[in-house]
Amino acid sequence: MKKFDGLNYYEILKIPMTSSYFEIKRAYKDALSLYNEDSIVTYSLFSKKERDKIIEDIENAFLTLSDDQKRAAYDQMLMDSGQVETFIPSMEKTYESPSQSAPHTGVNENLLHSRVKEKLLAEDVKAQLDEILLKERLSGDDLKKLRKAVGVKITEIQYITKISTSVLRAIEENRFEELPPDTYLKSFLRSYAKVLQTDPQKVIDGYFKTISHAKKTNDLDPT
């Protein structure tokens, strides 16, 4: 099987040398998701060692090409060593990386993913999760416990799922009257569960059972 041997950073990310920062970033994200150990296309194709090397190459490619100075030096090296034809970046198109102007404050989805994955490997965390997920009804408190157990912040979920923190808090605090209609709630819960790498169906079913149980109790005892 061919690896990345002999490919330059542009070839690794499959982009032309004239790519803009955004094209580089998109290519980087695509490559990471393709070579991620959970990708159903590639999971069986590489050993862990091979995969780590591939991911490392992709990371290096991105780190170099997303930094104006490093990229310019790298391009110069490619041209000097004759690996590419001389290429002159057009004047109006300097590589603009927004990271220069605005500091990067986002959450790295991939890092979060591997962090949660690692947490889930720990026996005590697993036991705690199993205990919660065995319940038939899952309340907001249970979800919160799940989230805390894998060490994810509510703002991180907000960043990745784009669900507002007020809705996320309403879910976790059982403020049912403030929740969106069922269809939306379902999809929110699904995204929430995915970030925590927990069975989405279980979370949806469990939470909806809590809601209907609460409704029944309210009907019997109107206060």
Next chain:
Amino acid sequence: MAEIYPIGGGKGGVGKSFITASLGALFAKWGKKVVLIDLDLGASNLHTLLGMQSPRTGLNSFLNKTVKNLENAAVPTMIPNLFLISSFHCYMEIANLFYAQKLKIIDSIKNLPFDYVLLDLGPGTNFNTLDFFLTSKEGILICTPEPTSIENSFRFIKTVYFRKLKQMMKKNTFDSVLKDTSSNLDRSGMNPPDIIEIVLKHDPEKEAFLRNKLSEFKFKLVFNQFRNNLDPTLGDQFENICNRHFYSIFQFLGNIRYDSRIHDAVFSKILYIHKYPHTQSAADLKKIAARIMSKMPSESFGKDM
């Protein structure tokens, strides 16, 4: 010369026979003379998918010389222009074909006077399946968008390469390279090295030649039983990965959407594309058939067929 397309792909139950029958019927409908050869030896049932009783004449007649050539072993189906060479009536041990018989079949397949010859292969990666796959330089790999099936497709591609390398290299050389590899494997313990890469690299003089030979292959990929909730770019990802990490040309032909009526059609012994010609899955099959026939890779072709 006929265009020969072996249809394989590591796993059982992914729809190889179903797709063989459907593509054959479509080519025939579009005016081509087509023969399907059931090479799922010992488990052949292509005739049932075509709504036929098991034909008396078939591969058996060719092997026991009741017909004088493979062409005469082909029987007409209910579809004009579409013929079948069945292996249903071959003797019980047909799955363990003699080497000489296999060569005879392969040789005859290459000379069949048809426009299209589709070979319905059995599951797995046994020598028969691989050798029949190697009859042509182009083959179609069917898999379902599931990890197990994709994993088996990779294994299938690798074993095809391995078999091809074995055919091209001198027996002694091949054996000694393998012996070295396995002893290295014992020593290094972890991470089995890529055997194909080692075989390719053992002789620098021949390396380019062998790589070149492997690059002559064209694999076409089809995802069957594709459900709507899946990532629609999966096929492109698959094509991309194969082109990048294997040595041949890979072309993704398309997805065939899952439809439970395909199952019904098999039960009723009526070809799905005839029973339900206006479904999405039938449209998918037509698009794929058109793409094979036109040899055009573009996405836009075949949309209004």
